[in-house]
Amino acid sequence: MGVPFKQIVVYVDGSESSMTAMMYAIKLAKEHEASLTAVYVINTRALSELVKAGIFVAVERDEYQRDLALDADRYLNHACRLAEQKDVEIETVKLEGTVHVVVKELLKEKGADLLVLGGITDIRSRREELASETDRMMRTAPCPVLVVRDDDDIWYEFEA
């Protein structure tokens, strides 16, 4: 069991809550002198679902795939800047596929002992198809998961 944590992975999807989780993970990595990896997943499964369902035409799928790749670069670069502010080394990983599946594979590959997530929402429906990717990651991760609440205090403390 990895206590204190040695291999921390944080999931970034561009949402504000994932950025809060990023900040928390950076501080945690610094305190524990742990390796830190930020991962962004281009959700190609969702793109395929949208084409299959007839919601996207082919040209639109290609356009969104490019948009998602740009999003990935933008948010992972931002993660690097945040880590640099705190003198923490960070590795960034851009993956494609079904989010919870490829994140689970990455956690195993890295031998991660902690996954940091933001954006867990309240349970508002019993319907499985309404579970978010973050919910699925939390359920399927092969290591402990730390859920960071989207809290302004974390931003203030990080910037201080």
Add this chain to the structure above:
Amino acid sequence: MNVLDVLDKDLVKVPLLSSDKHGIIVELVDTLVDARGYSPAQGDQILDAVLARESLGSTGIGNGIAIPHAKSDVIDQVTMVLGISRLPIDFDSPDGEMSRIFFLVLAPTKQASAHVELLASIARSCTSKIFRRLLEQARDSEEVVHLFME
């Protein structure tokens, strides 16, 4: 992101009153403009974006559902307007079936991930025939929200 993250009673309209595809799209955009206080010019920009996307191919996906959508930087976060029509509307769906359930989805250009996830969530949430029938029969916006929250 999923449907529940963006479902807002003020952005649900039951029933829609228009009787054709163009009218339905305009009514959905107007619902958003009224609820969020956008200017008429902003409303026109949103409408143009949705119609431009629609010109690439119909967003009627079959099973009585249509999901008109577009990227627009008029809005600052991923947004969904849901409308139910009592009248069956010809939305050029591939199965030839008329549509009664309409999801208008809009997203800023820099929120592609959330946009894609929401569209996929809508597609998944409407796979149940029973659920679609309940939605079609919903009396008002509160009942629609309740159906998703069950």
